[in-house]
Amino acid sequence: MHELAIALSLVDQLRRIAEREHATRITCVRIRVGPTSGVDGEALAFCFPMAAREYPSLEATQLQITTEPLQWLCLTCHKLFSEPSSEPVCPYCGALEHHLTGSDELTLESVELT
Amino acid sequence: MCETCGCSDALNHTHHDHDHDHDHDHDHDHDHDHEDHFHGTHTHDGHTHFHPPTPTRSVRVENDILAVNHAVAETNRRWLERYRIHAINLISSPGSGKTLLLEKTLKRLQNRIPTAVIVGDLQTDLDAQRLQGLGARVKQIETVNACHLDAERVSQVLPGVIDETTRLLFIENVGNLVCPAAFDLGETERVVLLSTPEGEDKPLKYPVPFIKASMVLVTKTDLAPHLTWKRDACLDALKRVNPSTTILELSALTGEGMDAWIHHLEQAVRLKG
């Protein structure tokens, strides 16, 4: 589960922020997970407490993860749509050519601290 | 215990009574002691009460969580660029045929293109052993528990496996279709293998590695006649997920389709000068 490795990087960044901000606790962390980042938001949330263990400033920190679904981009009309994989036509123009798209970002957006 | 976030010291922190959906966008770095952060009103089990307000403040960060991996990957990439080495990150499910493909590839490139190989494996050096004696320098990375290679691990072995004569580097990632996709290693090209026994709809079920692949190798084509594998459906699925990827079909066992792969490697090396 590579999300543990990612949670460890996140914890490193959070500890540095807490130090820089002279914060005693980070109460809340907001994260954006792009659909092509290869990271599963739920798995990341699951791993985070393990990675944060032993750091008092990260005790009971709440993770707010925003994920967006993958979308299809029609190569003919350039519209985005989400669609069950069994129906291979664009709902707007009926074209057959489209591909999956989505951001690959994995961003620590903001923190809430005391 | 606080129901909102599950933490144990409900008295020592503050929640907004709204859902953190600030309509005021913080466009500056430090947004200290905003008035909104002092609501201590809090709803538990159907009743509302008030916590002594501990001020919390928001700090906007906007950091890439994998910044360290990306930075090391960029260093690897610059290094490989300086040595004019074409580096291929090979990703697939366990057993899709990465090592056999490399065995056959090294045999054909021997004495023609100076090649190096880094092999990531969970436990053993069996794959590295299979690749010995074929004219390439081979280095094993035992990842122990990690299901993927990362840029740091690659950077540690890189100096020992390439030299000024090296033109081509293969990095056989840990057999895992999902996890390695998140980690840039500094490669020039990402190649994903999909073997015929895995089924034709795999790109739709696990799209991310295929979206990020510049080339997909459909491997073990010799097995296709024994399977219900439908070639058209497989190629359709790949093209739907990523229409710009190059698809090659081959069997490392019989050699069918290997010429196009070798030709691709020769061209990639030639382009590096």
Ligand SMILES: Nc1nc2c(ncn2[C@@H]2O[C@H](COP(=O)(O)OP(=O)(O)OP(=O)(O)O)[C@@H](O)[C@H]2O)c(=O)[nH]1
């Ligand atoms: N029939 C057939 N079998 C193949 C082919 N390529 C690989 N195999 C067999 O598939 C099995 C797995 O092949 P490997 O090359 O070890 O696969 P891998 O992707 O390196 O496996 P991991 O490193 O464990 O992820 C071996 O028994 C190979 O002999 C092929 O083209 N045709």
Ligand SMILES: [Mg+2]
């Ligand atoms: Mg192998």
Ligand SMILES: [Zn+2]
């Ligand atoms: Zn359309």
